[in-house]
Amino acid sequence: MDTIIQQLFNAAQLGAVYALIALGYSMVYGIIRLINFAHGDIFMLGGFIGLLLTTRFGWMPFYLLLPLAMLLTALVGVAIERVAYRRLRNAQRMSVVITTLGVGIFLENLVRLTVGPETRQIPARLPSAPVVWLQQHLGAFVTWDKLLIILISLALMAILWLVVNRTLIGTAMRAVADNKDAVPLMGVNLNLVIAVTFAIGSALAAAGGIFYGQAYSIDPYMGIDLGWKAFIAAVIGGIGSIEGAVLGSFLLAGVEVITVAYLSSNLKNGIAFGLLILLLLVWPWGIMGKPTLKKV
Amino acid sequence: MGLRITDLTKSFGGLTAVSGFNLELGERDLQGIIGPNGAGKTTVFNLITGVYAPDRGQIQLGDQAVSGLPSDAIARAGIARTFQNIRLFAQMTVLDNITMALHARAGYGLWEAAFRTQNFHRQEARLLAESREHLARFGLLDRQREAAGSLPYGEQRRLEIARALATGPKVLLLDEPAAGMNPREVEELIQLIQQVHRDFSLAMLLIEHQLPVVMELCREVQVLDFGQTIASGAPQEVVRNPLVIEAYLGEEEAPA
Amino acid sequence: MSTQPQPEHAAPSPEPGPSRVRFWMVCALILALALPLQLSVDAGLFPDVLNPYYLHLLTIIGMNIILVASLNLLNGYLGEFALGHAGFMAVGAYTAALLATKALPSAAALPPVLGTCVILVVTLGGAMLMAAGIGYLIGLVTFKTVGDYLAIITLGFNMIIVNAIQNLDFVGGPRGFTGIPKNTNFLAVAVCALLTLGLLRNLIQSSFGRVWVSIRENAIAAELMGVSIARAKNWAFTIAAAFAGLAGGLWAQNQQFITPRSFDYIKTTEILVMLYLGGMASLSGSILGVVAYTLLMELLRNLLSAFAPQLAEWRMLISPLILIIIMLTRQTGLLGNREWRWLRPRQGA
Numbered sequence: 001m002d003t004i005i006q007q008l009f010n011a012a013q014l015g016a017v018y019a020l021i022a023l024g025y026s027m028v029y030g031i032i033r034l035i036n037f038a039h040g041d042i043f044m045l046g047g048f049i050g051l052l053l054t055t056r057f058g059w060m061p062f063y064l065l066l067p068l069a070m071l072l073t074a075l076v077g078v079a080i081e082r083v084a085y086r087r088l089r090n091a092q093r094m095s096v097v098i099t100t101l102g103v104g105i106f107l108e109n110l111v112r113l114t115v116g117p118e119t120r121q122i123p124a125r126l127p128s129a130p131v132v133w134l135q136q137h138l139g140a141f142v143t144w145d146k147l148l149i150i151l152i153s154l155a156l157m158a159i160l161w162l163v164v165n166r167t168l169i170g171t172a173m174r175a176v177a178d179n180k181d182a183v184p185l186m187g188v189n190l191n192l193v194i195a196v197t198f199a200i201g202s203a204l205a206a207a208g209g210i211f212y213g214q215a216y217s218i219d220p221y222m223g224i225d226l227g228w229k230a231f232i233a234a235v236i237g238g239i240g241s242i243e244g245a246v247l248g249s250f251l252l253a254g255v256e257v258i259t260v261a262y263l264s265s266n267l268k269n270g271i272a273f274g275l276l277i278l279l280l281l282v283w284p285w286g287i288m289g290k291p292t293l294k295k296v
Numbered sequence: 297m298g299l300r301i302t303d304l305t306k307s308f309g310g311l312t313a314v315s316g317f318n319l320e321l322g323e324r325d326l327q328g329i330i331g332p333n334g335a336g337k338t339t340v341f342n343l344i345t346g347v348y349a350p351d352r353g354q355i356q357l358g359d360q361a362v363s364g365l366p367s368d369a370i371a372r373a374g375i376a377r378t379f380q381n382i383r384l385f386a387q388m389t390v391l392d393n394i395t396m397a398l399h400a401r402a403g404y405g406l407w408e409a410a411f412r413t414q415n416f417h418r419q420e421a422r423l424l425a426e427s428r429e430h431l432a433r434f435g436l437l438d439r440q441r442e443a444a445g446s447l448p449y450g451e452q453r454r455l456e457i458a459r460a461l462a463t464g465p466k467v468l469l470l471d472e473p474a475a476g477m478n479p480r481e482v483e484e485l486i487q488l489i490q491q492v493h494r495d496f497s498l499a500m501l502l503i504e505h506q507l508p509v510v511m512e513l514c515r516e517v518q519v520l521d522f523g524q525t526i527a528s529g530a531p532q533e534v535v536r537n538p539l540v541i542e543a544y545l546g547e548e549e550a551p552a
Numbered sequence: 553m554s555t556q557p558q559p560e561h562a563a564p565s566p567e568p569g570p571s572r573v574r575f576w577m578v579c580a581l582i583l584a585l586a587l588p589l590q591l592s593v594d595a596g597l598f599p600d601v602l603n604p605y606y607l608h609l610l611t612i613i614g615m616n617i618i619l620v621a622s623l624n625l626l627n628g629y630l631g632e633f634a635l636g637h638a639g640f641m642a643v644g645a646y647t648a649a650l651l652a653t654k655a656l657p658s659a660a661a662l663p664p665v666l667g668t669c670v671i672l673v674v675t676l677g678g679a680m681l682m683a684a685g686i687g688y689l690i691g692l693v694t695f696k697t698v699g700d701y702l703a704i705i706t707l708g709f710n711m712i713i714v715n716a717i718q719n720l721d722f723v724g725g726p727r728g729f730t731g732i733p734k735n736t737n738f739l740a741v742a743v744c745a746l747l748t749l750g751l752l753r754n755l756i757q758s759s760f761g762r763v764w765v766s767i768r769e770n771a772i773a774a775e776l777m778g779v780s781i782a783r784a785k786n787w788a789f790t791i792a793a794a795f796a797g798l799a800g801g802l803w804a805q806n807q808q809f810i811t812p813r814s815f816d817y818i819k820t821t822e823i824l825v826m827l828y829l830g831g832m833a834s835l836s837g838s839i840l841g842v843v844a845y846t847l848l849m850e851l852l853r854n855l856l857s858a859f860a861p862q863l864a865e866w867r868m869l870i871s872p873l874i875l876i877i878i879m880l881t882r883q884t885g886l887l888g889n890r891e892w893r894w895l896r897p898r899q900g901a
Contacts, residue, residue, distance in 0.1 A: 035700055084876055094633050095879045097703065098828060101821055102875035109868040224817060228711065235704060270715040273708040277693060280701055345776055371778035385769035387889075388762070395759075396766045400778050402759035406787065409758035410751045420758070463777055 005140035007257050013146050013215055015253030016153035020208030021230030022237070022245040023160060024201025030177045030240035031197050032089065034096055038080065038104035039205060040227010046073040046206025047218040048111055051122045062125040066152075069210055070203035077202025078195050086191070104223065112220040122213035149211045156207055157246060160200065164242060169196055177240065225269070229256075232276040238283075298322045298499050299344075299375075299467050304353035304363075306343055313339040314523045317353070319501075321467065326493050326500045328510040328531070331520035332543055337503045338380060340520070341469050345377050346370040357467065372400060376465035378456045380472045380503075386445025390436055390455060393444050394427040397462035427462070433495075434458040434488075450481040454488060461496060468492070470502045474509045486512055507535060519543065573894040575753065579746045583739075590739040607738050611806060613846050614741035615799050618748045620826045621838040622795035627824075628832035628889070629756055630788045631768025633703040636690075637796050637823050639710035642815035643686050644679035644797025645804035646723055649732045651675045652805060671735050676744070676801045683797020684790050686713075691789035695782050710820060717812040728811030729804070736805040744802060748795050753835055753895055755791070764788055765833070825875045831885025836892040841885065845874070 021043045028036045050069040053060060060068070084103055088096045126145035134142045164170040172188045173196070212218065212226065229252060237248025255275060259268045304317040314336045321327055329337050342348045344355055346367035355363040362370045385393050403419035431437045434454055439447060444455060453473055460468055473489070474482045486509060493500060493513075504510045510517055511531045518528040521543040527534050534540055592598060593607050619637060626634040652675045662670060690709050694702060718726045755761055763784050766774040775781050804810050830841020852867040878885060 035703070084880065087880060091879075091883060095883045097633065097700075098824065099876050099879040101824065102872040102879070104872075105818070105821055106869060106872040106876070109872065113866060113869065228707075231704070232708070235701075264719075266715075266719045270712050270719070273712045273715075276708055277705055280705060281693065281696060347772070347776075366780075367775045368778050368780045371776050377776055379773070383770045383773035385766045385773065387769055388765055392762055392765075396762040396774075397777050399759045399763050404759070406755070406760060409760055410754050412754050416758070423759070459777070 003140075005134075005138050006142060007261055009140070009142045009146055009150070011254045011257040012150045012250070013211075013253075014257065015250035016150050017208045017212045017215075017226070018230045018233045018249035018253055019157060019246045020153055020204045020211070021227060022234040022249045023157070023242060024205045025231050025234040026237070026239050026242060026245040027173075027197050027201050029234070030242075031173060032176075032194060033093070034085070035100070035231075036201075037097065037100040037227075038107065039100075039201065040223035040225075040230065041104040041107040042073060042077055042080075042202050042223075043205035043209045043212075043227055043230070044218065044220060044223035045076060045107055045111065045209070046070070046202070047122070047209030047213040047222070048115060048220075049073055049206065050210035050213055051120060051218065054123050054125060065125065066207060066210060070206045073206035073209075074199040074203040077198045077205075081195060081198040086194075104227075108220050108223060115220070117220060119217045119219040120213070121217045122210060124214055126214065145214060149215060153207070153211065156204060160204065161242065163200070169193065173197060229269075229272055232272055235276060236279050298325065298358070299501070300354075300356040301344070302354045302356075304340070304343055304355065305351050306339060306348055307351060312523050314343065314520075317520075317523075317525060319518070321499045321501055323499055324493075324497065325516075326489075326502065326514055328502045328504055328514035328517040329520060330504055330507065330510050330517055330534075333505070335520040335543075336523040337520055338471055339523075341377060341471055341501075341503065344370075344469060345375060371463065374464070374466035375469065376460035376463045376467070377469035378453075378460050378471055378473060380475060382452050382456055384444040384452055384456055384459070387443055389441050390444050390447065391424075391427055391431065391440040393455060393459050394430055394462050395423050397459050398423050398426060400463070430458060430462055450477060450484065453477070453481075453485065457488065457492065461492065461498075465498055467499045467501065468496075470500065472503050472505055474504060474506050482506070482509060485509070489513055507531075511535070575750060575894050578894050579750070582742060582746060586739050586742045590737055594737075609846065609850060611736075611738045611741045613842055614738070614745040615802050615806070616823070616826060616842040616846065617745045617839055618795055618799040618802070619823050620830070620842050621748055621752055621835055622792040622799075623823055623827055624832065624835065624838050625752060625756070625764070625788055625792045627827060628834070628837075629761065629768065630764045630785060632785070633700075634706045634789070634792075635703050635817070635820055635824075636706035636708075636710035636713075637792070638815040638817070638819035639713035640683045640687055640793040640796035641800035641803065641819065642713055642717060642810075642812065643793075644683045644800030645810050645815065646717060646729065646800075647682040647797070648675040648679040648801030649729045649804040649810060650723065651678045652733055652735060653731060668735055672740055672805075675735065675805065676798055679797040679801030679804075680794040681797075683800065684794035687793020687796075688786065688790040690793075691786040695785045695789070707817060707820070710815075710817060714812045714816050717815075724811075726812060728809060730809050732804050732808045732810070734805060734808050736802050741802055741806070744798060748798065749835055749839070749895075752795070756835070760784075760787065768833075821875075822871070825871055828878055828885055829874060831887035831889060833889040834885075834887050834891050835895050836890065837885055837887035840887055844886065845871075848874075 021040065024039050024042070025036060028034055028039070046069060049072050050065070053065050053069055057065070080103055084099050085096055088099060124145065126148050128143050128145050131142050131144055131147055134140050164173060172193045175186070175188060176190065176193050209218065212222070230249065233248035233252040234245045235248070236251060237244025237246070239245075252272060252275065256268045256272060259265075259271045299319065299321040301317060301319040304314055305312070306314045317340055319327070329340060331337055339348070343350045346362070346365055346369070350363055353363065354361060357373055357375060360373055362373055362375070365373070385396065388396065402423065404413070404416045408416045428437060428440065431440055434457070436451065436455055436458065439451065444452065447455060457470070457473070470489070474485055477485060489500070489502070490513065502510065502514060514531055516529065517531045517534055518525050519534055519537070519540045520526070521539075526539045526543060527537045589602070589607065593602050593604055619641065623634065623637045626632050652671065656671055656674060662668075690706075694705050694709070717723060723729050756764070763774065763779050766777070767779065767781060767784060771781060800815070826841040826845045827838060828841070829845055830839070831837030849867055849871065852870055853864050856863040856866055
């Protein structure tokens with residue numbers, strides 16, 4: 001019983017990180033139908049920005065450090081969109097996808113060459129004491145940082161939900177997702193909406209990177225692995241859907257934690273991709289995605 | 297060997313696009329389907345060619361039931377079509393558009409193609425000759441090396457009809473061939489369709505929005521409105537049918 | 553979907569005309585140069601001019617041409633966006649490595665030249681068959697999806713293959729496969745690359761190729777012309793996988809040491825960079841892209857290390873930048889979808 005609850009928290013923590021990344025994939029895809037292959041590397045970059053801030057500005061409290069890292073990563077995300085993607089908006093879709101691949105590899109190599117290829121851990125800034133209540137009542141050993149990571153992530157997702165569903169810019173985002181071509185006619189600044197989407201996606205990914213770096217470790221290549229997992233999660237949930245991205249992330253993390261706990265940690269990537277392929281065969285549009293009708 | 301359709305029905309999420317459609321198309325018939333925009337005409341074609349699976353109903357090509365088969369199998373059974381919005385292989389040459397259509401009769405396998413056997417060269421020469429002959433029939437031979445997408449509109453329509461015929465169909469479906477054409481091009485198109493009807497042994501079914509085209513070409517038409525056949529018979533009688541006039545006048549633009 | 557829509561003013565494809573240079577002549581010329589080159593380097597003649605390093609570069613170029621040209625079949629001619637090519641390369645490399653070390657007697661026990669030929673035919677044939685088989689199975693699953701999902705699912709299979717190899721202890725797992733005999737040299741790679749180009753060209757300029765391109769141009773129209781899309785795509789996928797396997801087999805027996813990580817998504821991306829640099833739907837473009845990219849990378853390595861040795865690694869930043877710049881400025885690559893005359897078909901035969 002106690003180990004099951006512990007595993008549940010492990011899965012929730014991993015799922016929270018996946019969700020923070022998956023949301024960026026899903027939002028960008030929802031709005032401009034682009035698979036942003038560089039998004040996993042934005043997540044990696046966010047982790048390294050967090051590492052930099054933690055080590056250079058040791059005095060900075062976590063509640064300042066996290067938003068600052070998110071802001072800086074958001075700026076990078078917006079800059080990349082501005083420089084590399086915007087002018088390809090009306091080009092062949094695959095050209096943009098390939099450009100995102102290039103941007104991703106560029107970021108990976110940049111970090112590897114400037115910071116180094118080593119695996120690092122972000123110094124813990126959250127309390128790592130066990131949650132006494134959980135230990136006494138459920139016999140589960142869960143540390144405060146794990147709980148806080150889960151809670152802050154959920155809070156960020158709740159804020160995102162409010163932004164998308166309750167604000168003007170969120171309404172504009174949903175309008176663009178619905179019909180990109182009609183929106184400029186209605187006086188909405190398309191460039192602004194897309195930039196905001198990239199900013200939000202990158203900021204969330206940065207939070208994910210910092211959490212991941214605290215809970216596990218970071219290295220320049222983690223964007224590939226984690227990014228892909230998160231992407232799978234987004235696809236499983238139905239890419240373009242916010243609720244789907246979150247649902248898919250927790251689902252994938254659950255499957256992965258079970259695999260590691262009861263089978264073998266070597267199999268977890270294989271099983272994640274196997275799950276993706278299986279799901280795409282059963283639901284080609286994801287759990288929450290909408291099918292499209294063939295037009296002739 | 298004609299086309300017989302009984303009780304063809306299809307709905308999309310509660311909206312009935314085609315309901316109880318029947319058709320008896322003889323071996324060398326040329327019939328028309330007319331109706332206002334959104335009446336379900338193209339859906340009928342999509343059902344016949346297997347783009348959509350019908351909810352109900354039977355489609356018989358000669359003795360063979362084709363309803364429910366995949367599109368490519370239906371095409372190989374002998375139903376070819378053109379599209380309302382032209383669907384050529386734009387970057388392929390005019391010649392390759394036709395030669396491609398002969399793929400089912402290529403007469404050589406993958407290995408023979410990979411290693412260029414004698415048989416490959418022989419068959420390929422035959423395909424090329426057949427394609428050129430076919431293009432010449434449609435007056436497109438001097439365009440053979442041009443990219444299909446660079447042809448003028450009227451010639452693209454003609455190439456699309458030629459390509460459909462190159463598959464050697466028993467039934468040809470033409471989806472609004474006169475759409476977007478000027479009066480002179482329409483006149484040429486009417487002649488082309490008459491010529492095809494004369495020269496090729498097949499049945500034709502024509503969707504058209506412009507009544508004069510159908511009146512000139514078809515001896516029998518059906519009028520669709522909201523997925524239902526509201527009238528059928530000789531075109532001259534059908535256009536006097538009050539239901540048809542009402543359906544057409546319901547639109548902003550009355551038929552020309 | 554992968555090539556640019558032809559602009560309005562696009563020139564009609566040029567009159568092929570009787571080109572005097574034919575494909576077989578180019579092959580003969582290259583082999584006539586390759587044979588003495590290989591022999592001289594092996595014998596250590598003219599070490600100043602014929603540096604083995606140049607031969608090594610040419611070997612790399614040859615293997616990359618096989619990879620890029622076969623991926624072009626999928627991404628250029630068929631118009632799909634497949635992202636798993638390195639996975640099939642891995643299958644070929646490991647199959648060849650296993651055959652070469654476990655199944656075959658050492659080259660010493662066989663007559664000198666003939667023995668190597670037999671070993672190469674068996675190992676490379678095995679590599680191609682295995683990669684094709686796996687490619688066929690994956691294709692069955694993959695081509696139920698299209699577009700974006702196809703890209704994801706092929707990349708997913710790339711990762712599954714690498715992951716599976718990492719979990720196979722008898723091929724060394726994550727540590728890699730060592731001790732593969734060096735059965736390949738530049739000459740063998742040149743023969744294989746020319747064979748690949750010839751076979752791919754023949755297929756592309758046949759009914760099969762026309763069907764593939766028609767699927768790219770308009771899948772619905774192709775289907776309604778009686779093309780079984782899934783079948784046609786699966787053929788292309790299987791063939792491309794077979795040639796990726798061939799390149800992998802050559803690679804394993806040239807490097808003598810392979811690890812699963814060398815076939816991951818970085819490798820696939822490198823193949824993509826060369827492909828898009830050269831241009832889609834053009835075998836000439838594939839050749840040019842590989843040569844230009846490989847030479848550029850080597851040039852950068854030498855230039856940068858002339859300043860400071862540790863700078864050489866910074867060329868890894870240039871490669872993705874090239875990709876981005878191509879996409880931003882010249883999406884058709886160096887050659888667009890034009891073809892060199894000696895690779896064009898003889899029309900009107």
